[in-house]
Each structure stands twice: as C-alpha cells, then as structure tokens.
Amino acid sequence: QVKITDMRKRFFSGMLLLFYVVVSFAQTPYKRIVSLAPSLTQSLYYLDAQDNLVGCTSYCMAAKEDKKEIVASAVKANLEKVIALKADLVLVSGFTDLQDIETLRKFGIKVEVFQSPKSFQEICGQFIRLGKLIGKEERARRIVLESEQKIKNISSGIKWGRKPRMFFQIGANPLFSVLPNTFMDDYMNFLGAENIAKTLKRGSVSREFVIAQNPDYIFIVTMGIVGKEEKDTWSRYSQLTASRKKQIHIIESDIACQPTPITFVQTMEVLEKIINK
Structure with missing residues (x-):
C-alpha cells in the first residue's frame, strides 16, 4: 500500500512538473x-x-x-x-x-x-494582438485603455460653433489627401471635423480641388523642407480660409503616419493644441 501511494505521488509530481514546463514554454x-x-x-x-x-x-x-x-x-x-x-x-x-x-x-x-488599420479601433486591436503574440498582453491592454481614455478626453473638450472643414495633405508631388476609412481620417472624426476628401476614392488631388473645397484648416503631414515649401505655397492663396486665418500647419509624419495607440494620441494632442490656441 505504501509503495502504491509513493508511486502515485511520484506520478502526480511528475505530471505537475510537466504541466508547468509546458505552460512556461507556451508563455x-x-x-x-x-x-x-x-x-x-x-x-x-x-x-x-x-x-x-x-x-x-x-x-x-x-x-x-x-x-x-x-x-x-x-x-x-x-x-x-x-x-x-x-x-x-x-x-x-x-x-x-x-x-x-x-x-x-x-x-x-x-x-x-x-x-494597414482603417481606424483607431483597429490600431488598438492590432496592438493587443501583438501583445498577445509576444507575451505582453497585459501591458498592451493597459496602454490601449489609457490611449482610449485620452482620446475620449480630447474629443469631449473640443467644441465647435460650426463643423470645420479640414484638408490633411500627405506628400507634395503629387498632392495626396487622407481618405475616408483610414486611421488618419479618424483624426478628423475625433476632432468633430469634416474631411474635404470624404467623397473621394483616390488620394491624388489637385490644388484647384482644395481651393474649391476651401478648408478651414490645412495640415501638411511631412518632414523637412518639403513641409515648409508647401506651407508657403498654400499661404499665398489668399482666397483660402485656412490661409487668411493662418491655419496652415505642419504635422510630423513620423508620428502622425505611425499606426500605434501612443502615436495616435500624440498626434491628437498636437492637433488639440493647435485648435485651442
């Protein structure tokens, strides 16, 4: 009876050890x-x-x-x-x-x-997926929750008398606009603004199109000398509301074009600061 009990103990101890090894390996x-x-x-x-x-x-x-x-x-x-x-x-x-x-x-x-994520929600979903994949799910979920709360706070703090129209420019030659159903379009959605390219299927636009749409804000998403040149060019069109009101701004592409929860929030914070100036 003692031998059988000892064998059972050793068996269950061995199985428990194997279980921990398997779980440890999986994680x-x-x-x-x-x-x-x-x-x-x-x-x-x-x-x-x-x-x-x-x-x-x-x-x-x-x-x-x-x-x-x-x-x-x-x-x-x-x-x-x-x-x-x-x-x-x-x-x-x-x-x-x-x-x-x-x-x-x-x-x-x-x-x-x-x-490529089509919304802030998809960015967060992919971030959690990556966290799960590399054993960092808890940290990923914490970052997502913090980011979602920050976006909510920014959105609720922006009040418009009239919904503004915005042009988010990516690149210069040719001109490209942020399109609907992209994560960058969510910048405008969370700001409560209207994308002047909301009906477009292709991102390539002309200056004539932008002038005809007459945006209240122009955000040039780029880096270096190209951004400054584009800002100077748009500023010369005095018929543009954005030009007259000095609402032409350069946004750093390394942050705005990177689909992560943290960089999305950083971009929104930059935009909020510009709007609430």
Whole structure:
C-alpha cells in the first residue's frame, strides 16, 4: 500500500512538473524578432520587447540608437539576412511581398501579417494582438485603455460653433489627401471635423480641388523642407480660409503616419493644441 501511494505521488509530481514546463514554454515570448514595418518596431518598444528585436528596416527610427541589424529598405527585405539572424518571428505589414512571406515560412519562420488599420479601433486591436503574440498582453491592454481614455478626453473638450472643414495633405508631388476609412481620417472624426476628401476614392488631388473645397484648416503631414515649401505655397492663396486665418500647419509624419495607440494620441494632442490656441 505504501509503495502504491509513493508511486502515485511520484506520478502526480511528475505530471505537475510537466504541466508547468509546458505552460512556461507556451508563455515564453519569441526571442529573436525581426520587424519589417516601422510602426511594428515602434510597438515593440512601447511593449518593452526591444531586447528581443534582432533586425528591422532602415526606416525604423525607434531602433536607430540601438543599432539593430538592418534587414530591409522601404521596399525590399533581405531574406538572406533575416534567415541568417535565426529569426523565430517576423512581423510584416500588408505591403510586404507575398512571395517573401512564403519564402520565410518555408524556412520554418513564423510570419505574422498586420494589415494597414482603417481606424483607431483597429490600431488598438492590432496592438493587443501583438501583445498577445509576444507575451505582453497585459501591458498592451493597459496602454490601449489609457490611449482610449485620452482620446475620449480630447474629443469631449473640443467644441465647435460650426463643423470645420479640414484638408490633411500627405506628400507634395503629387498632392495626396487622407481618405475616408483610414486611421488618419479618424483624426478628423475625433476632432468633430469634416474631411474635404470624404467623397473621394483616390488620394491624388489637385490644388484647384482644395481651393474649391476651401478648408478651414490645412495640415501638411511631412518632414523637412518639403513641409515648409508647401506651407508657403498654400499661404499665398489668399482666397483660402485656412490661409487668411493662418491655419496652415505642419504635422510630423513620423508620428502622425505611425499606426500605434501612443502615436495616435500624440498626434491628437498636437492637433488639440493647435485648435485651442
């Protein structure tokens, strides 16, 4: 009877140990992550997972100081480098070449695709999904809750007498407008404003179109000398309400164009400050 009891104890102890090993293994985040999208790289830093990042693109500003291995430009990934880094997880955007994704998967590498989000809600959903994937779900959910509350506070604090019309410009030659059903359109939605491109299906617009729409605000989403040149150009059109009221502003593209909960809030805070001046 004693022997049987001892055997049972050893059996259950062994099963318990095996259970903990399996659970521990399942919860272990990926150790060698490669990111092929600046926003995903930025998200890894927000989730405090940068130590597991071994490679990224030349446009990943969040990782610039850490001298991570550069494995891709804006348009093409160096698959040989990714494989040589022994990556166990590769994060990609919906713009990544499908053939590249399949090649990496053939080498047994897990590739997770994040499509371009169409709203702030989708940004938050993708952020939590990434958090789950790398064992940082609790932190991801906390960041999302904080971001949602900040957006709510900003929205409720903005009061208009008349709904303003806004033009969000991306790029200069040619001119591109932020379109509806994109996460950047949500900047205007949360501000309670109207996108002058709300009926458009394509982003390319002419100056004549913008002048005819006569926006109250023009936000130029870019960096460097191009933004200043565009601001000077629009300011010369005295018939524009935005020009007459000096409501032509440059917004940093590194923040506004990055779909993460934190950068979305940062952009909204910049816009709120401009509006409440």
